Amino acid sequence: MAVWIQAQQLQGDALHQMQSLYGHHFPIEVRHYLSQWIEGQLWDTVDLENPQEEFKAKRLLDSLIQELQKKAEHQMGEDGFLLKIKLGHYASQLKSTYDRCPLELVRCIKHILYTEQRLVKEASNSCSPLGGMVDSMSQKYQQINQAFEELRILTQDTENDLRKLQHSQEYFIIQYQESLRIQAQLTSLSTLPPADRQLREPSLLSKRATVEAWLTREANTLQKYRLGLAEKHQKTLALLRKQQTVILDDELIQWKRRQQLAGNGGPPEGGLDILQSWCEKLAETIWQNRQQIRRAEHLRQQLPIPGAIEELLNDLNSTITDIISALVTSTFIIEKQPPQVLKTQTKFAATVRLLVGGKLNVHMNPPQVKATITSEQQAKALLKNENTRNDSSGEILNNNCVMEYHQTTGTLSAHFRNMSLKRIKRSDRRGAESVTEEKFTILFESQFSVGGNELVFQVKTLSLPVVVIVHGSQDNNATATVLWDNAFAEPGRVPFVVPDKVLWPQLCEALNMKYKAEVQSNRGLSEENLVFLAQKAFSSSSNSPEEFHSMTMTWSQFNRESLPGRNFTFWQWFDGVMELTKKHLKPHWNDGAILGFVNKQQAQDMLMSKPNGTFLLRFSDSEIGGITIAWLFSSRERMVWNLMPYTTKDFSIRSLADRISDLNHLLFLYPDRPKDEVFSKYYTPPLCKTRPKAVDGYVKPQIKQVVPEFATPNPDPAANPTYMDHAASPAVSHPQSYGMYQPIMLDADGDFDLDDTMDVARHVEELLRRPMENQWSGQQS
Numbered sequence: 001m002a003v004w005i006q007a008q009q010l011q012g013d014a015l016h017q018m019q020s021l022y023g024h025h026f027p028i029e030v031r032h033y034l035s036q037w038i039e040g041q042l043w044d045t046v047d048l049e050n051p052q053e054e055f056k057a058k059r060l061l062d063s064l065i066q067e068l069q070k071k072a073e074h075q076m077g078e079d080g081f082l083l084k085i086k087l088g089h090y091a092s093q094l095k096s097t098y099d100r101c102p103l104e105l106v107r108c109i110k111h112i113l114y115t116e117q118r119l120v121k122e123a124s125n126s127c128s129p130l131g132g133m134v135d136s137m138s139q140k141y142q143q144i145n146q147a148f149e150e151l152r153i154l155t156q157d158t159e160n161d162l163r164k165l166q167h168s169q170e171y172f173i174i175q176y177q178e179s180l181r182i183q184a185q186l187t188s189l190s191t192l193p194p195a196d197r198q199l200r201e202p203s204l205l206s207k208r209a210t211v212e213a214w215l216t217r218e219a220n221t222l223q224k225y226r227l228g229l230a231e232k233h234q235k236t237l238a239l240l241r242k243q244q245t246v247i248l249d250d251e252l253i254q255w256k257r258r259q260q261l262a263g264n265g266g267p268p269e270g271g272l273d274i275l276q277s278w279c280e281k282l283a284e285t286i287w288q289n290r291q292q293i294r295r296a297e298h299l300r301q302q303l304p305i306p307g308a309i310e311e312l313l314n315d316l317n318s319t320i321t322d323i324i325s326a327l328v329t330s331t332f333i334i335e336k337q338p339p340q341v342l343k344t345q346t347k348f349a350a351t352v353r354l355l356v357g358g359k360l361n362v363h364m365n366p367p368q369v370k371a372t373i374t375s376e377q378q379a380k381a382l383l384k385n386e387n388t389r390n391d392s393s394g395e396i397l398n399n400n401c402v403m404e405y406h407q408t409t410g411t412l413s414a415h416f417r418n419m420s421l422k423r424i425k426r427s428d429r430r431g432a433e434s435v436t437e438e439k440f441t442i443l444f445e446s447q448f449s450v451g452g453n454e455l456v457f458q459v460k461t462l463s464l465p466v467v468v469i470v471h472g473s474q475d476n477n478a479t480a481t482v483l484w485d486n487a488f489a490e491p492g493r494v495p496f497v498v499p500d501k502v503l504w505p506q507l508c509e510a511l512n513m514k515y516k517a518e519v520q521s522n523r524g525l526s527e528e529n530l531v532f533l534a535q536k537a538f539s540s541s542s543n544s545p546e547e548f549h550s551m552t553m554t555w556s557q558f559n560r561e562s563l564p565g566r567n568f569t570f571w572q573w574f575d576g577v578m579e580l581t582k583k584h585l586k587p588h589w590n591d592g593a594i595l596g597f598v599n600k601q602q603a604q605d606m607l608m609s610k611p612n613g614t615f616l617l618r619f620s621d622s623e624i625g626g627i628t629i630a631w632l633f634s635s636r637e638r639m640v641w642n643l644m645p646y647t648t649k650d651f652s653i654r655s656l657a658d659r660i661s662d663l664n665h666l667l668f669l670y671p672d673r674p675k676d677e678v679f680s681k682y683y684t685p686p687l688c689k690t691r692p693k694a695v696d697g698y699v700k701p702q703i704k705q706v707v708p709e710f711a712t713p714n715p716d717p718a719a720n721p722t723y724m725d726h727a728a729s730p731a732v733s734h735p736q737s738y739g740m741y742q743p744i745m746l747d748a749d750g751d752f753d754l755d756d757t758m759d760v761a762r763h764v765e766e767l768l769r770r771p772m773e774n775q776w777s778g779q780q781s
Contacts, residue, residue, distance in 0.1 A: 003113065004035035006120040014119045021112045025097065026105075027090050030068065031112070036274065037067050038109065040141040042149055046106045057102035064105070065091045073408045144251075144278060147243045151285050154236045155292075158229060162292055165225045169303055172218050179211040223307050229296060230312040236289055237319050240282070244323060247278045248330045253491055256333070260464055263340055264486045264510060265517020272335060272355065276411070279331050280359040286327065287360070287451075290320045325457065328450070331355035332459040335413060338442050340482040341475055342421055342466045350416045352444045352461065354403065357412025360450045363405030367448035369414040371399040374443050375427055379462055379495035382443065393440055394424040394468075403446070414446075424468045436477035439465040439485065439496045465496045480559040480571040483514055501554040504534060511574065518578045521590050525597075532597035536563065536621075537570050568624050576625030584651040585627065593617065593669060593678050594627070603630040604640040606670060613667030615675075617656075620645035627656075631666055633710070643707065654703055657682035662705040 007018050022028035031038065041060060047053045072087035098105040186204050189197045258269035293316045300309060336351035352369055354362060372392040374382070401414040426438060442463040449456045465485050467478040487510035488498050511533070512525045525533070527545055534548040535541065537557065542548070559571040566573075577596070581589050588594050598606070598618040607614055612634050620626030626645030633641055646656065657679040660666055669678050 003039055003116055003120065004031065006124075007116045010119055010123055014123050018116060018119055021115055024093075026094075026108050026112065029086065030064075030090050030094070033071050033087065034064070034067050036141075037064075039113070040145050040274075042142070042145055043106055043110045043113065045149065046103070048103055048107050048110075051103075054103055057106045061094070061098050061102040061105050065095050068094070070408075141274075144243070144246060147239065147246075148278075148281050148285075151236065151239055151243065154232065154239065155285055155288050158232050158236060158289070158292055161225070161229050161232065162295060165222070165229060165296070166299060168218070168225065169222060169299055172215070172222060173303065175211060175215060175218070179208065179215060182208045182211060219305055222303070223305050223309065226296065226300065226305075226309045227307075227312070230309060230316060233289060233293060233296075233316050237316065237323065240286060240289070240323055244282055244327060247275070247282065248326070251275060251278070252330065252333070257491065259337065260486045260489065261513070263337065263464060264483055265514045272333075272353065276355045279327065279355040280410075282327055283324070283356040283359045286320060286324045290317075290324065293317055293320055321455070324455070328354075328356060328360070328457050329459050332444075332446070332461050334444065334461055334463055337464050338419070338466060340464055340466055340486075341478040342440075342468050343472070343475075344421045344424060344468065344470050347418055347420050349419065350442065350444075350463070351413055352403075352416075353411060353413040354459075357403065358405060358410045362448050362450060363403070363412050365448065366402050366404065367446045368400055368402050369416075369444055369446040371396055371401075371416060371419060372443050372445075373421065373424070373440050373466070373468075374462075376439050376441075376465075376496055377427065379441050379443075382460065382462070383495065392425075393427075395422040396420070396442075397422050414444075421468065424470075434477065436467055436469065436474050437481050438467065439481065440468055441466055441495065462495070476572055476575050477559060479575065480569075483510060484555060484558065486510075487513075501552045504537075504548045504551045504553055507553050507558070508533070515578055519581050519586055519589060521586065523590055523592070529597040532599065532602075533574070535599075536573070539564050566622070572624055576623075577619050580619075580625040580627060580648060580651075583648055585656060587682060588617070588656060588679075591678065595670065596627070600630070600642065603642075607632040607640050608638060610671065611668060613665055614670055614672070615666045615668070616670035623647065629660070629663075629666070633665060654705060655682065655684065658684050659705045663707060663710070665707075665710045 010018055019028070022031065041063075043060070046056050046060070068087055068091040072084045072091065075081065075084040075087070094105070182204055186201070186208065189201055189204070192200070252275060255269055255272070255275060258266065261267075262269050293313065297313045297317065300313060332352065332354050334350060335353040336349065338350040339348050342348060350371070357363055373394040373396055374391070375393040378391060378393065397420045398416070398418045401416050403412050403414045405412050424440070426435065443460060444463070445458070445460040447456065447458045465482065467481050469475060469478050485496060485498050488502050488506065489496070508525070508530045512530075516522070516524045531543060531545055531548070534545075534551070537553060538548070538551060540548075557570065559569045562569055563573065568576075581594075581596075585594060589596070594617045596617065596619045598616065599621060600618075603616055603618055606616065607630060610632055612632060615629050615631035617627055617629060620628050623645045626647050628645045629643045630640055633639060646659070650659075654662075660675055660679050661683050666675055669675050
């Protein structure tokens with residue numbers, strides 16, 4: 001799909017040239033919806049000047065029409081209905097146009113692809129990743145399809161050789177019967193008079209000698225044919241193994257890795273349609289060769305000729321059985337993973353799929369799939385083929401499901417829609433391990449036969465690691481376990497081993513991926529944000545990103561040990577930020593209004609040179625899931641103040657934008673943007689400013705936030721708001737009593753902070769000089 005994606009990014013004259021390639025002869029919609037398929041075909045292998053190549057072109061035309069019809073059948077909904085009709089029309093149109101001249105279709109598509117590649121190459125400079133005519137993905141698809149074409153030719157060649165061998169062997173048997181008839185005639189001569197025997201015997205002896213000489217030569221020829229056929233099958237099976245390795249050990253494993261990273265918020269793993277089509281081609285080719293080898297064995301049994309062929313055929317039969325077994329067992333996969341943080345007594349779903357089920361006709365006798373939950377130790381034993389005595393680590397309700405064949409998509413899958421974990425049996429924990437670090441897995445297993453019970457398969461597949469919780473309060477730590485496992489698990493690991501420490505840049509990549517997914521934002525974590533996180537994680541004051549590149553972070557630092565001077569871990573703080581942003585701050589984060597990852601000292605340094613009333617928003621260092629406003633206010637001296645952190649509870653009462661609107665002393669969002677320019681689109685429309693209208697004898701109050709010492713007279717005497725008092729401090733305040741200050745201030749390391757404490761003391765002294773009624777009137781209203 002790479003060339004088409006690049007072609008869509010063309011501009012100006014290049015875009016017009018690209019668009020002019022399409023029309024009634026080949027609609028651009030066909031190029032768009034079948035882009036990946038089109039770029040994966042071997043158009044260059046068709047010689048347009050050779051009329052005998054028309055059969056290849058016809059096969060490509062038929063495949064193109066089938067793909068269009070399949071794409072049309074998959075369209076759903078109101079918009080899909082119109083597209084379904086349109087794609088069906090294009091399928092009929094292309095068949096009508098090219099059915100009698102399929103080579104012209106190949107000529108047309110080759111011209112389109114060549115021109116698109118040329119335009120893309122011209123539009124990109126030499127250092128651009130678009131510089132190649134096709135990217136590595138497109139090249140890999142071509143290599144896979146080229147290998148399938150080679151396998152098809154080899155399989156057709158051995159089929160032809162097998163037919164020739166069968167024909168030659170049948171003629172050999174006829175001649176062998178003739179030799180037996182001659183021998184019978186010679187034997188019968190003993191009953192004849194000597195004169196008659198002498199008359200007929202020389203002719204029969206000559207015939208026998210001629211036939212036996214031919215049989216000897218032909219037996220050697222048949223043996224050579226058999227050996228030659230076996231050698232060709234060896235070559236085919238070697239290529240089959242290689243192709244299967246590419247598809248199962250590279251492409252399918254990569255898909256599973258993408259699926260695992262998607263659990264951390266990575267891009268979707270993508271559909272399985274192309275993988276299934278490759279696996280089905282493998283299954284078809286393997287089965288054809290298996291049948292050929294069985295027929296060759298039958299011919300050998302029909303006419304035994306001494307030699308090495310018997311051992312060769314046994315090896316071939318064993319090899320082809322191993323290949324198909326590996327294909328079937330590897331393509332029994334989990335299409336939709338169960339939730340990796342699994343709460344007991346809660347409904348969950350999963351989908352398993354057999355990629356070769358339709359091609360091997362498994363659906364003719366639909367197998368049943370069973371799901372059980374197993375521990376990490378049981379999973380290790382399963383992979384070692386050790387007897388686990390069908391032990392499970394819990395009880396799952398509705399854990400049996402019959403695989404269903406979907407005719408339109410050609411998929412064989414089992415949809416578990418209503419599973420529920422009734423109970424869980426935990427193992428003895430190791431050291432400091434908590435229940436939210438214990439990993440389980442859902443085991444899906446089934447049994448079925450193929451080829452009329454010729455082969456019986458027992459298939460099993462394990463889900464990604466699952467952490468079982470019984471209460472929502474455990475979700476945070478369970479998610480940490482899942483994130484670490486998904487990010488740093490290595491392919492082919494022993495379940496569920498992960499490194500105990502990772503490089504900081506690796507963790508940054510995982511955190512950024514998770515943050516963007518949770519907040520549903522394209523604005524990820526900047527380099528400055530990551531430096532702030534590194535400072536927090538390693539208790540460092542360095543501002544150099546390079547200094548952290550070689551540093552490692554252990555699992556204990558991530559989510560076992562509390563941050564210095566705090567009662568929560570690094571992950572718990574970070575997860576709190578994500579939750580707060582996801583629920584209440586997403587639009588402001590996307591607008592760039594929240595700096596967020598700034599500590600108190602940095603905020604003060606940034607604001608001190610700005611005009612009075614400049615403010616910024618930063619995440620609280622002292623509270624999980626808190627955000628505070630730091631602003632510059634100068635009367636006798638310039639001072640940066642910090643509001644007590646807001647939490648989800650606060651924003652469920654009044655939004656951040658409305659709170660900022662309430663505070664008239666906040667004028668400019670750092671560095672110099674008028675606050676209304678940034679936040680006004682999120683303000684709640686004000687209530688009618690005329691006399692409030694009573695409803696059922698009640699007047700609806702309006703909630704408004706004030707910071708008493710910074711409050712200004714209400715400009716609208718008609719309004720009668722209810723005020724929320726909120727504490728401000730030039731130091732970080734801990735919300736142990738709402739709207740009150742702590743008498744003693746501690747710095748980030750938990751040490752006594754004289755400067756901060758003196759600031760608070762002066763502020764309290766100033767408050768005490770005010771008349772009592774002015775101090776508390778806002779709270780009493």
